[in-house]
Amino acid sequence: xxxxxxxxxxxxxESIVDFVREALEDEGYEVLTATEGAEALNLAVARPxxxxxxxxxxxxxxxxxxxxxxxxxxxPHAPVIVMTAARDAASIAxxxxxxxxxxxxxxxxDLLSLAEQYRPQAAPSS
Amino acid sequence: MSSLVTGQQQAVLERAxxxxxxSAGDIVASWVRRLQxxxxxxxxxxxxxxxxxxxxxxxxxxxxxxxxxxxxxxxxWPEPARAHARLRLAQRVDxxxxxxxxxxxxxxxxxxxxxxxxxxxxxxxxxxxxxxDAALDVMAAVSVSTFGAETQQMERRLEAARAHLEAVLQxxxxxxxxxxxxxxxxxxxxxxxxxxxxxxxxxxxxSDEYGVWEGYHADGRRYRAEEWPLSRSxxxxxxxxxxxxxxxxxxxTWGWIEASAxxxxxxxxxxxxxxxxxSDVSERRQSERALRQAKEYAERLIEDANVMIxxxxxxxxxxxxxxxxxxxxxxxxxxxxxxxWFDLIVPRxxxxxxxxxFSRAVSEGTIPxxxxxxxxxxxxxxRYVLFRNSVMRADGxxxxxxxxxxxxxAQRRVSAxxxxxxxxxxxxxxxxxxxxxxxxxxxxxxxxxxADAEAALRLREEFLNVAAHELKTxxxxxKGYAELTMQRVEQGRLQDPEQxxxxxxxxxxxxxxxxxxxxxxxxxxxxxxxxxxxxxxxxDLVALARGTLERMQAATSRHALSxxxxxxxxxxxxxxxxxxVLYNLLDNAIRYSPKGGPVELELSLPDPxxxxxxxxxxxxxxxxxxxxxxxxxxxxxSRRPAGGLGLGLYISRRIVxxxxxxxxxxxxxxxxxxxxxxxxxxxxxGGEGS
Numbered sequence: 105x106x107x108x109x110x111x112x113x114x115x116x117x118e119s120i121v122d123f124v125r126e127a128l129e130d131e132g133y134e135v136l137t138a139t140e141g142a143e144a145l146n147l148a149v150a151r152p153x154x155x156x157x158x159x160x161x162x163x164x165x166x167x168x169x170x171x172x173x174x175x176x177x178x179x180p181h182a183p184v185i186v187m188t189a190a191r192d193a194a195s196i197a198x199x200x201x202x203x204x205x206x207x208x209x210x211x212x213x214d215l216l217s218l219a220e221q222y223r224p225q226a227a228p229s230s
Numbered sequence: 231m232s233s234l235v236t237g238q239q240q241a242v243l244e245r246a247x248x249x250x251x252x253s254a255g256d257i258v259a260s261w262v263r264r265l266q267x268x269x270x271x272x273x274x275x276x277x278x279x280x281x282x283x284x285x286x287x288x289x290x291x292x293x294x295x296x297x298x299x300x301x302x303x304x305x306x307w308p309e310p311a312r313a314h315a316r317l318r319l320a321q322r323v324d325x326x327x328x329x330x331x332x333x334x335x336x337x338x339x340x341x342x343x344x345x346x347x348x349x350x351x352x353x354x355x356x357x358x359x360x361x362x363d364a365a366l367d368v369m370a371a372v373s374v375s376t377f378g379a380e381t382q383q384m385e386r387r388l389e390a391a392r393a394h395l396e397a398v399l400q401x402x403x404x405x406x407x408x409x410x411x412x413x414x415x416x417x418x419x420x421x422x423x424x425x426x427x428x429x430x431x432x433x434x435x436x437s438d439e440y441g442v443w444e445g446y447h448a449d450g451r452r453y454r455a456e457e458w459p460l461s462r463s464x465x466x467x468x469x470x471x472x473x474x475x476x477x478x479x480x481x482x483t484w485g486w487i488e489a490s491a492x493x494x495x496x497x498x499x500x501x502x503x504x505x506x507x508x509s510d511v512s513e514r515r516q517s518e519r520a521l522r523q524a525k526e527y528a529e530r531l532i533e534d535a536n537v538m539i540x541x542x543x544x545x546x547x548x549x550x551x552x553x554x555x556x557x558x559x560x561x562x563x564x565x566x567x568x569x570x571w572f573d574l575i576v577p578r579x580x581x582x583x584x585x586x587x588f589s590r591a592v593s594e595g596t597i598p599x600x601x602x603x604x605x606x607x608x609x610x611x612x613r614y615v616l617f618r619n620s621v622m623r624a625d626g627x628x629x630x631x632x633x634x635x636x637x638x639x640a641q642r643r644v645s646a647x648x649x650x651x652x653x654x655x656x657x658x659x660x661x662x663x664x665x666x667x668x669x670x671x672x673x674x675x676x677x678x679x680x681a682d683a684e685a686a687l688r689l690r691e692e693f694l695n696v697a698a699h700e701l702k703t704x705x706x707x708x709k710g711y712a713e714l715t716m717q718r719v720e721q722g723r724l725q726d727p728e729q730x731x732x733x734x735x736x737x738x739x740x741x742x743x744x745x746x747x748x749x750x751x752x753x754x755x756x757x758x759x760x761x762x763x764x765x766x767x768x769x770d771l772v773a774l775a776r777g778t779l780e781r782m783q784a785a786t787s788r789h790a791l792s793x794x795x796x797x798x799x800x801x802x803x804x805x806x807x808x809x810x811v812l813y814n815l816l817d818n819a820i821r822y823s824p825k826g827g828p829v830e831l832e833l834s835l836p837d838p839x840x841x842x843x844x845x846x847x848x849x850x851x852x853x854x855x856x857x858x859x860x861x862x863x864x865x866x867x868s869r870r871p872a873g874g875l876g877l878g879l880y881i882s883r884r885i886v887x888x889x890x891x892x893x894x895x896x897x898x899x900x901x902x903x904x905x906x907x908x909x910x911x912x913x914x915x916g917g918e919g920s
Binding site for chain 1: 243528540694695698699700701703705706707708709710711713714717718723729736739740759850
């Protein structure tokens with residue numbers, strides 16, 4: 105069941121989290137969710153994901169602070185994809201050394217092909 | 231030998247004695263002439279006149295000795311000799327000279343005897359001579375033995391006195407040279423003399439040698455030997471006082487001495503020598519010369535200066551008045567010298583200030599360095615003079631003032647004109663400054679507006695970002711669920727009806743959210759355009775609140791929304807707008823309580839005409855620094871927005887104000903926020919009209 109890889113979705117908008125989780129679970133991914141950075145950091149350390157989808161504007165610990173703390177955390181680091189409604193998504197991605205970005209609103213295809221791109225090679229889907 | 235005297239010899243001796251007694255006056259006269267010529271050729275007065283009176287007694291004494299034969303014991307013989315010796319020694323004739331005088335007298339007596347006795351005495355001449363010689367020798371010997379000791383004692387005393395004198399002279403700060411008259415032989419020269427000349431003083435034996443001292447007259451002529459004060463005093467008895475002589479010292483340098491000289495005289499007033507006393511006045515001459523030069527220089531300056539120079543004594547009397555001052559005032563120096571400056575030129579009754587300044591200068595010793603005051607010329611004209619002043623002192627005491635003045639009448643006239651122009655300019659300038667100030671104000675205003683505009687732009691930019699975020703977020707899930715559902719349908723994977731329901735519910739919620747955002751944006755444009763209108767109607771606020779609350783509760787599971795209110799509350803309001811306010815307040819309460827928790831809505835009637843609506847949450851609150859902007863446009867409490875456009879409170883405020891109510895926020899000690907709205911129950915009651 106977990107062969108497709110583990111994705112951590114971080115967004116304060118519950119409907120987006122729900123949609124992304126459902127879409128990825130349909131494709132066989134294991135999905136962890138968090139609605140702000142601190143919770144996400146705990147999850148990322150406790151159950152290291154293969155990919156992190158990160159919203160930037162969040163209460164408590166925002167995307168910038170999460171990226172900074174995650175970079176300094178020990179252990180393996182999953183690529184981070186910025187999910188943002190901001191007009192300068194690309195520059196934010198560069199700013200936090202993210203692997204890429206998904207500009208909101210994104211399509212289901214955008215989401216799935218990006219996840220596919222970071223699917224772990226050693227574990228082909230069942 | 232006396233016993234051998236014969237009768238014939240006795241007769242010869244008798245005759246000889248007679249001859250001597252008879253011709254005593256002639257013998258003495260001749261003797262005195264010889265003394266003067268042979269023994270004392272250079273000395274005019276050594277009491278020789280007295281010898282003419284005294285001498286005959288001496289001759290008679292010898293005659294008596296001759297008559298009585300060689301009876302040496304006869305006490306009568308020596309008496310005239312003693313008297314003569316006492317007299318001569320008192321006249322400062324030394325013993326050698328005294329002995330010589332006796333010898334010369336004997337010779338005169340022999341000559342007289344040889345002339346008067348003739349050949350008759352020749353046979354007995356031996357005996358006579360023997361007797362006479364014996365008599366005279368005895369007399370001389372007695373004189374010398376009597377007075378010699380006394381003289382020696384006196385000479386010792388003199389010697390001691392001389393040594394004492396010499397010691398004193400050696401110690402003197404002045405040079406001293408003492409020379410003997412008439413030779414001019416230098417007897418004494420003290421050490422200071424050598425120090426002044428910077429060479430050992432030569433032992434000069436004669437005044438003819440004084441020329442070796444290198445001295446010069448003021449006109450540059452060298453002092454001849456006889457011109458030296460020492461020489462002049464010795465020769466003519468001149469007392470020379472403080473004669474300045476330029477000297478060339480032993481080391482070749484030049485100096486100045488001031489020499490005085492006096493003749494030295496014996497008890498009878500005869501010049502026996504001279505003393506010259508001199509001191510080194512080179513330094514004094516130098517400083518005098520420097521002083522004189524400075525004085526001349528100052529005088530020349532005062533004379534030639536083209537500025538007025540006026541010196542006043544402590545009474546204000548004019549002591550210095552230079553040609554420039556004459557020219558300026560019209561008075562000559564002779565006219566003003568000694569007269570009071572403050573009577574004549576700066577009359578104190580007309581210009582009391584100048585007099586006060588001067589009085590202070592005299593009493594306190596201070597004077598303003600510069601001071602300008604008017605003066606009156608001889609012709610009665612008033613001119614302005616700028617003075618530069620100094621207080622003059624001597625030994626610390628104020629002796630007067632000296633002032634340098636320049637006529638500034640013309641400049642003053644120009645300066646008055648300039649002052650007038652300056653005043654005008656100043657006025658113009660002030661107007662300019664005011665204008666400029668205004669300009670600056672305008673510039674500042676423009677700058678402020680620009681800043682405001684910039685801030686507004688930034689705010690607008692921020693708003694656009696937020697708006698984009700807020701619009702795109704619901705669109706993401708709306709679009710996402712739509713696609714996901716379609717895909718599931720296409721792929722035949724849609725099995726669970728619950729799944730479909732959830733998707734559609736989300737889609738519906740996001741559409742509502744978008745509609746609400748669009749409505750807010752429309753509201754804002756209306757508010758900005760002043761076109762927001764209320765549609766008032768009787769409304770039960772409690773029912774309205776409950777409905778809103780229930781809809782909100784449906785959207786969140788983490789927050790517990792509660793209502794406290796009377797059963798009903800009728801008010802004349804625009805129900806849609808009031809619902810919008812309630813929605814915004816509750817939405818904020820939920821958004822700013824990210825960890826969930828209770829949200830309380832309370833409606834009450836604090837007074838009969840007013841309804842109070844309060845929304846209390848226990849969330850993160852608003853930082854104090856940001857509370858002021860709470861109800862402004864585009865406000866969001868943090869850069870981590872909990873969603874929304876940041877327009878809710880702004881729109882709510884405008885709506886409440888349109889209803890004639892108030893809205894504010896409170897921040898309780900235990901955290902969270904309390905938003906309060908008061909509305910009049912009827913439109914126009916307790917609020918602003920529209």
